[in-house]
Amino acid sequence: xxxxxxxxxxxxxxxxxxxxxxxxxxxxxxxxxxxxxxxxxxxxxxxxxxxxxxxxxxxxxxxxxxxxxxxxxxxxxxxxxxxxxxxxxxxxxxxxxxxxxxxxxxxxxxxxxxxxxxxxxxxxxxxxxxxxxxxxxxxxxxxxxxxxxxxxxxxxxxxxxxxxxxxxxxxxxxxxxxxxxxxxxxxxxxxxxxxxxxxxxxxxxxxxxxxxxxxxxxxxxxxxxxxxxxxxxxxxxxxxxxxxxxxxxxxxxxxxxxxxxxxxxxxxxxxxxxxxxxxxxxxxxxxxxxxxxxxxxxxxxxxxxxxxxxxxxxxxxxxxxxxxxxxxxxxxxxxxxxxxxxxxxxxxxxxxxxxxxxxxxxxxxxxxxxxxxxxxxxx
Amino acid sequence: xxxxxxxxxxxxxxxxxxxxxxxxxxxxxxxxxxxxxxxxxxxxxxxxxxxxxxxxxxxxxxxxxxxxxxxxxxxxxxxxxxxxxxxxxxxxxxxxxxxxxxxxxxxxxxxxxxxxxxxxxxxxxxxxxxxxxxxxxxxxxxxxxxxxxxxxxxxxxxxxxxxxxxxxxxxxxxxxxxxxxxxxxxxxxxxxxxxxxxxxxxxxxxxxxxxxxxxxxxxxxxxxxxxxxxxxxxxxxxxxxxxxxxxxxxxxxxxxxxxxxxxxxxxxxxxxxxxxxxxxxxxxxxxxxxxxxxxxxxxxxxxxxxxxxxxxxxxxxxxxxxxxxxxxxxxxxxxxxxxxxxxxxxxxxxxxxxxxxxxxxxxxxxxxxxxxxxxxxx
Numbered sequence: 001x002x003x004x005x006x007x008x009x010x011x012x013x014x015x016x017x018x019x020x021x022x023x024x025x026x027x028x029x030x031x032x033x034x035x036x037x038x039x040x041x042x043x044x045x046x047x048x049x050x051x052x053x054x055x056x057x058x059x060x061x062x063x064x065x066x067x068x069x070x071x072x073x074x075x076x077x078x079x080x081x082x083x084x085x086x087x088x089x090x091x092x093x094x095x096x097x098x099x100x101x102x103x104x105x106x107x108x109x110x111x112x113x114x115x116x117x118x119x120x121x122x123x124x125x126x127x128x129x130x131x132x133x134x135x136x137x138x139x140x141x142x143x144x145x146x147x148x149x150x151x152x153x154x155x156x157x158x159x160x161x162x163x164x165x166x167x168x169x170x171x172x173x174x175x176x177x178x179x180x181x182x183x184x185x186x187x188x189x190x191x192x193x194x195x196x197x198x199x200x201x202x203x204x205x206x207x208x209x210x211x212x213x214x215x216x217x218x219x220x221x222x223x224x225x226x227x228x229x230x231x232x233x234x235x236x237x238x239x240x241x242x243x244x245x246x247x248x249x250x251x252x253x254x255x256x257x258x259x260x261x262x263x264x265x266x267x268x269x270x271x272x273x274x275x276x277x278x279x280x281x282x283x284x285x286x287x288x289x290x291x292x293x294x295x296x297x298x299x300x301x302x303x304x305x306x307x308x309x310x311x312x313x314x315x316x317x318x319x320x321x322x323x324x325x326x327x328x329x330x331x332x333x334x335x336x337x338x339x340x341x342x343x344x345x346x347x348x349x350x351x352x353x354x355x356x357x358x359x360x361x362x363x364x365x366x367x368x369x370x371x372x373x374x375x376x377x378x379x
Numbered sequence: 380x381x382x383x384x385x386x387x388x389x390x391x392x393x394x395x396x397x398x399x400x401x402x403x404x405x406x407x408x409x410x411x412x413x414x415x416x417x418x419x420x421x422x423x424x425x426x427x428x429x430x431x432x433x434x435x436x437x438x439x440x441x442x443x444x445x446x447x448x449x450x451x452x453x454x455x456x457x458x459x460x461x462x463x464x465x466x467x468x469x470x471x472x473x474x475x476x477x478x479x480x481x482x483x484x485x486x487x488x489x490x491x492x493x494x495x496x497x498x499x500x501x502x503x504x505x506x507x508x509x510x511x512x513x514x515x516x517x518x519x520x521x522x523x524x525x526x527x528x529x530x531x532x533x534x535x536x537x538x539x540x541x542x543x544x545x546x547x548x549x550x551x552x553x554x555x556x557x558x559x560x561x562x563x564x565x566x567x568x569x570x571x572x573x574x575x576x577x578x579x580x581x582x583x584x585x586x587x588x589x590x591x592x593x594x595x596x597x598x599x600x601x602x603x604x605x606x607x608x609x610x611x612x613x614x615x616x617x618x619x620x621x622x623x624x625x626x627x628x629x630x631x632x633x634x635x636x637x638x639x640x641x642x643x644x645x646x647x648x649x650x651x652x653x654x655x656x657x658x659x660x661x662x663x664x665x666x667x668x669x670x671x672x673x674x675x676x677x678x679x680x681x682x683x684x685x686x687x688x689x690x691x692x693x694x695x696x697x698x699x700x701x702x703x704x705x706x707x708x709x710x711x712x713x714x715x716x717x718x719x720x721x722x723x724x725x726x727x728x729x730x731x732x733x734x735x736x737x738x739x740x741x742x743x744x745x746x747x748x749x750x751x752x753x754x755x756x757x
Binding site: 289 | 380381382383384388448639642643653654656659660662663664666667670671672673674675677678680681682697700701749750752753754756
């Protein structure tokens with residue numbers, strides 16, 4: 001066991017740091033550091049800059065155009081990007097549909113879709129939740145009826161992050177209405193330009209437009225866009241959720257936010273002294289910092305174990321819960337650190353509102369505890 | 380970065396786990412608890428045979444020259460089986476102080492005997508009113524023509540009665556909270572003027588308050604430089620904190636396992652209570668505490684021997700603060716989920732609970748280390 005980075009890992013860190021500092025556009029960085037939303041072009045620009053350097057798919061194996069990095073390098077990469085204020089690479093293509101296509105897709109699908117994800121040419125979104133199917137995802141009703149070489153898709157998806165920018169959506173649809181909930185689901189890749197698709201914005205309490213409703217009305221989807229077997233989509237969906245949860249921990253970004261919290265607390269004053277030196281407030285910051293320190297090691301432990309067996313496991317649920325609790329605690333402390341100024345509805349207080357989503361999305365933290373009970377504790 | 384134990388370390392871990400599983404059944408432990416000394420000399424000798432009392436002793440003195448990771452693996456097993464033997468005070472704290480401060484002659488005299496289990500040496504450092512402040516020492520040592528006279532009181536000295544020697548800290552110079560001026564003395568437990576008031580601890584181990592009245596020790600019993608023991612004490616206690624964290628992880632995961640197993644078999648309302656979601660989520664919370672604590676026990680083990688006292692202190696304080704909270708949460712919830720059975724002395728879970736509570740209060744509690752970490756992190 002060795003918790004120190006090797007010389008090669010340190011050199012890699014310097015390389016990433018130099019690249020990010022040299023290539024991240026200032027406008028994008030400003031927005032990230034101030035918690036503002038990026039446009040489609042800004043999101044894609046950064047990904048493209050990385051892709052042109054050969055880093056477009058930092059979590060993929062080499063044979064699919066990825067970097068082939070081990071979990072420690074992935075971690076260093078994410079940490080260095082986050083520390084300087086680079087936006088997080090969107091997970092929908094890289095972390096979600098990409099690994100599904102790699103593992104369960106046909107050779108034709110792999111050739112068609114994977115290079116375009118790695119090269120930041122396609123913007124993907126995720127069509128899982130429905131108005132009546134949140135935590136109970138397997139109850140979903142959006143239907144796909146086979147008609148020759150096509151499926152005809154009808155229904156409604158909701159909470160679709162950045163659907164307003166997306167070229168493609170991957171969807172869970174019901175192909176066998178007679179089967180038991182999990183058994184009749186298939187996994188479809190749908191072109192967002194298809195006739196019959198309508199995107200309607202949902203404005204969240206922070207005033208932002210991140211999520212949308214997506215409506216499907218007699219949308220024709222070629223059968224060749226189905227991943228894997230018909231009615232086996234639930235298996236692929238669960239595989240994908242495991243990848244999503246590992247990524248949600250966000251240790252790198254939380255480290256950056258912790259530094260920001262300390263800066264804010266150093267600039268505010270209480271009883272004529274910097275708030276950062278207030279014993280009660282300092283202890284609250286220390287509590288989160290220690291949890292984050294532990295999560296960093298836990299994440300590396302889990303990722304190393306996953307790399308050894310080549311699949312995410314239920315341990316990812318632990319990372320999701322702890323990671324999101326820390327993100328929320330940091331945003332809460334930042335807002336509180338501002339004191340009465342926290343009342344102004346801008347970056348910090350809006351982010352506090354926005355981050356309430358983290359314990360809800362990706363499988364609510366309560367669902368994660370069900371997964372831990374079932375798969376780790378075997379209850 | 381690498382999270383794997385070496386082959387040799389894995390083998391050592393398995394050996395210890397097998398040993399405690401074989402030799403330390405709940406029944407055997409109960410008998411040992413009732414014995415006069417409150418621990419087993421036989422088990423102590425077996426620990427010596429396995430080389431476990433020699434982990435921290437350099438090879439040239441008949442030891443293993445092992446790292447903090449071997450200590451971690453040993454303490455995991457000790458925590459799981461709730462060993463009552465004076466491993467932490469003697470094999471870790473006492474031994475590392477002799478190793479780090481002893482003269483060539485002192486080491487030659489004591490280390491091989493410590494390794495063989497013939498000698499038990501424990502620190503007598505803490506004092507009433509000092510809480511967890513390492514530098515607050517009021518006990519005085521006054522130089523005489525051929526040695527020193529010690530005067531003062533030491534509080535909660537673990538396994539003092541069983542020890543052959545106490546390593547007594549006393550001030551040869553400076554004010555009561557100065558780091559400089561603290562010296563360590565090897566004092567035979569039966570020295571004239573030394574008296575013990577023994578009592579059981581929260582976790583059924585033995586401790587004593589020690590009164591030193593005109594205790595005379597020859598100059599050769601000074602351990603380390605006169606007035607310069609603080610750094611070594613601090614290093615030994617940091618190693619001790621890492622060891623405690625590892626012991627806690629063993630006890631924490633044993634508590635969680637026992638609780639999960641109990642809720643699988645205990646039936647109410649016609650089904651195992653482990654089927655109730657409110658209890659499942661509680662156990663998921665317990666698991667998160669255990670895994671975060673495990674991560675921090677690794678960090679503490681890897682950093683507690685760092686040459687930079689600030690790096691060392693920061694890591695062990697972070698670890699102890701987080702592990703302390705895990706001890707409290709997992710300990711309390713283990714009892715809660717066992718219901719009335721959890722309250723009984725009969726079940727091992729209540730003994731785990733008491734050990735976890737004791738660990739939280741030992742070598743700095745959660746509040747102490749959280750504050751220490753916060754001061755260093757600004």
